[in-house]
Amino acid sequence: MNGKYLFMIITLVSYLVSTSVFAQTPIPDTATERENRVRLLEAALDSNSNAGQQRELAMIYAVIAGLDSFKQETVNKADKYLAAATKSNPKDYELMATHGSVLAMKAAFAKSSMRQMMYVKKGARKMDRAIKKDPDNIGARLQRGNNSLGLPLFLKRTHFALKDFKHILDQVGDRKGRDFKAMILFNLGQSHSLMKQQKRAVDFWNQAKLLNTNYWSKKAADKLND
């Protein structure tokens, strides 16, 4: 779990933007907009802040930490905000899973492999708990699915990705648009590919390609060409 792992974490968190399809909190599209929004929320943050504001700050900060500024300081701050937000919103399982994902990100900055493992385990446990409590929470499933897909294979979390993306596909189908479906199909292909089930992977990538979307279908086509 070193440079490669760090890259994977960045990749998986880049999906956070797409996961905002389901979030109760709208995530601004650009880094500048996110930074501005966070500044406003931080300025207003005091003991009277409500659970909704805390949630918004934590969710946006998680995206900033993973996507815009993947630094130890930012990830730690995201962890702090998410811990506070989950305390105020104990039944918000998407938030809980996001917190798990950010905890796993902390592994990239841990000095020893044992501490890295501990962060990954703590994060995974939080995500597992979120899904245990609310199995149909798509946001939580996306968090765990993407996280499991990004972790090194020897941690044996890929089967969770497969399970989560299948669950999302069964539950959502076409309701969230072609882009979203293509992403899920692409990730299902990825999960099968990592589990050495190449035939199934090709099948899902073909389905993603046929949806003809700008990003995920092209990625699926690239995979098929490989």
Next chain:
Amino acid sequence: MDLMLKMAFLNILRNNRRSIITVLAIIFGCVSLIVYGGYVEAMYEGLRESTIRSQLGHIQIFKKGFNEFGHVEPEKYLLTNNDVHRINQIMAEQSEVEIITRRLNFNGLVSNGKTSTAVMGVGINAEEESLLSSYVNIEEGEDLFPDDLDGGLVGKGLAESLNLKVGDWVTLLAATADGGMNAVDISVKGIITTISSEYDKRLIRANLPHIQNLMYTDSVSRMVILLKETELTDEFRNRLVKIFEDENLNFEVKTWSELTQFYHKVVEMFDSQFLFIKIIVMVIVVLSIANTMIMAVMERTREIGTIRALGNTRSEILFLFITESIYLGLIGGILGIVIGMAASKGITAAEIIMPPPPGSSTGFPIRIFVVPRFLWQSMVLGLVAAVFSSIYPAIKAARLKIVDALRFV
């Protein structure tokens, strides 16, 4: 003296082909030792940590006598709720403790309705155990949670032998703490692997309250502690023993090292293998340097004769050759260390996954540590090999008669 040192240095530059061959031999020796030593060290760490983080923890606390007589009269050697409470109080004051958890171990029979097999079961606190046992992988299904009241995790080997799948129910039969027999049903929530495939063939983990119901007890067999760093184990153990003695508490403390035979046997085996490899590498390096140096003496016979004719003594010739080999040893050693470190880092960064070793169920990525003691050892080894292998050729050179040397063709 300065002139001889300068001459020795210029000689190794002048005879560049020979110098390169000698330096390459030393580099080969150093890199082999650094890479293999680093691999073995990483393997020790991997084995140690996976043993700690999938089975043993760093420290285990038992009721005094449990390990000697617990199997005969288990009910007498269990930790009661008061014991657990007192231990938790003590641990709360220790900054080194990362996690402390309770376990209730038992032996029993598990049945899928058609066949039965013997198991080594553990009642666990699912929350704490999932963090403590971070090397336990969930192969199928989900992790265990405290709200899965009758849930359990089964080892992969056990699941295969009983043809179990996630969601199946099994019946667990075990002796109660007072010697009777009892049975409970367990729903398979997940299939797990630990470091040992043999252990996985017998392993079942279930929530502690369910196992306490099975065994008619509210006690536990041990408290397991995970420390922040493995290096703290011995010091922490000694402090714990002293605290228990001072407070007159009837507990026994065992470290992971005392609880595992397997780890020590593996270390012993690899240490002797490493020594053997060190000797082989040393012999190869010494022979190749000696060969190059003997050739050097032969090629430079007339040169030696001239130096002697100019008034230099035998000991100065000896000094010249030995100094040359020291220079070569130093250059080879330094380059060997640099290349060895780069090779170790490069192989680790490549994250090549090795197949599971015998007796293990999980593959692992190759890691090669850069171990400071192997760096200086390989440097010393290179230097010693270079000097040692040049002694005979140097003596041979020093003993040459001036007239014979000058006439040598």
